Each structure stands twice: as C-alpha cells, then as structure tokens.
Amino acid sequence: MNKFKYFFILLIGSIAFISCNKDDDDDKTVTVPLRDYTEQSKADNDSIEKYLKTNYIEEVTADFDIKISKIPKGGTQTSIWDQKVYPLQTRDVYNDNITYKVYYLVLNEGVGEAPCNYDDIYASYVGNLLNGTVFDTSDNLGRPFRLDGSDGIIDGWKEIFPKFKAGKANPVNADGTITYSDFGAGVMFLPSGLAYYAGGSGKIAAYSPLVFSVKLYAIQRLDHDRDGILDINEDINGDGYVYDFRNKELYANPPAELIDDTDGDGVADFIDIDDDGDGYTTLLEITKPTGEVGEVVNEDGEKVNYGPSKYFPFEAFNVEDDPTTPNTNEKLNTEPRGIPAFAASGEPDYTSPERRKLHLDKDHHTAKP
16 A cells, blocks of 8 residues: 555645535535544544553564554553553654644664654554554565655654664675664554545545554665755754744644744755855855865875865764765765854864854854954
C-alpha cells in the first residue's frame, strides 16, 4: 500500500466526500464535510490511550522487531501504558492549527545522528491498525523517504523519526549490499490527523489512528535553500526541528519556540537565502577569501589546509566519515575554521560557542575591519 497522505486532504476546508444514494430512481449527491480537526484529535487520543492500556509488549527481538498483543480477559500482562522497560514517551505536535499529543516508544536510540524533520532517511517499517491488522510493511528492508514531505510522507513520521538516531553501517558485503547495526528503533502511535485523516484506503478506514514500528538505518542531511548551511544547522533553537509556517491558514498561531527565523521576515532560515535580512546572501557570507581555500602556506611559512571554499559550522567537525560514501570525507577533520563572526575588537572569531555567526548578524559588514 502506498504510505502517502493524499494531497486532497490538505486542501482548504472545502474538501468533502461525495456519496451517491438511490431514491425513487433519482441519483442524489450528499456532501459530507471533513470532521473538525480538534474534535477528531480528541477522539483519536482516547482510542490510542485505550489501546495502550489494553495491549502489551509480548516480545522484542534482538533485532528490535516488536510483537504487541491484546491483553486477554482476566490476563495479568502489564500494559504498554504501565510497563517500564520501554517507558512510554510523548511529543506535542503543532499541526492543522492544533496541538496533538503523540505517544511513542524507544526500543533502541541508535548510535549515529538524529535526522531533523526535513532530512532524508533510510528506514524500514510495519504499519498496523489499532485492531492489530497489518496494512503495510517493508519486510525489514530499508527504503528511502523524504521527511520534508515532497514524496507525500505522512506528517507523523516527520515528527517522530527525529527522536531516533541512525545506525552504524557495517562493511559492504560481497554482493554489494550494506547492513546496519545499533540503529534506532521504536513504535509511534499516530492520530489520524498526522496520518491519512479522511483519506483512508484499502484496509485503512477514514479517520484511523495508526501504529508504526520503525527502524532508522541511515540519514542524509539536506540544504533546502542551497545557501551552504545544512537545514539542521539552521535550527536556531536547537530542538532538532525546522518548520515552514508561511501557510497561515494551516498554521495560524505557531508556538514562538518553534520558529527559527533570524530576521523575522516570516521565512524560516532553512528556506531563506538571506538569513539576517541584510541584503547579502548567506552563501556569499560563508564563502572564504580566495587565499584561504585548500592547502596554502600561511604568513609564518607553515602549510595549512583551510579545506573547502565554504566555511562550515565549527561545532560540526566531529562528524565521522561515512563508510558508505567512499568518495566523500564527511569528517572534515583538516578544516581549521568554522563560520566566522566578529568580536568587539573587529577581529574574526571562529570558535567562541556563543558568538554571533556572520550569516546571522546583519551588522557584520560595518563591524568588519
């Protein structure tokens, strides 16, 4: 089954279902409007909490496959709600101009980096209804997904996958395949508003809450505005999430703590080519001087490797090289500088943790000597 949220669900509240009734041999069209998102979210939350209190974790394998079963009448099994081995966690998710409470379990955190909600991921999954019916599975095979939604991925995945970390890529097998170990794994319990809502299909009825057990094998960082700064590094508040709140009908009152917009122009930094609104593009502001690119001999006669032509965030230099990309060295361990800002003295400051980075400081042009 295609795991994508139908686009017609997202159109402005004029969307409706059409059904035909036969009455006195005349066809009549009955329009059924979409349910109210707030009311449906409450109903879904009740259904999910009932599920969590009446089902238990029967087994978690060494490979983090999970089996969830219904507690039989008179059974003494500890419910998902009450068990402490994998503590039930929640995340508040602002969507549809309401705030959902999303439950999830972490079976294994993972050892790599966590994706932000606009990165690409390589993951496997099993999808269940609350009655236990499996409606889709990748059969433990990893598949690529775009958390930015450009391939139609459901909203709940964008919100919960960042709670896990990627795994470790093992040496390439003789047949060219790659396996992963120590990957992030867990279960997410999604209200219909963060899944398919009114657009059920096949085994999924309209307004169905869904359960996904997932494994996160690998991630790929993206740079949506192509300004030389990865999306994760334009997450100003550091919560691991970035959002495009320009659709004011869908996001009328986003919480202030979710907004990553340095210049306050309504365009989040990760899709803003001029983050500080000073008329100079971010790409220009992070480009190094010609004499500070690659290996050069400095004024002291020492050979220095200044690395690529763009500054990279200083704090990101501890990234390990990815063995699955033999032509790219992600570690960048020879790069001696990060994105500069300017100290009160007017001198470039590359390392102070609390410095104002150049591309986020609209006054840097006057401060620079």
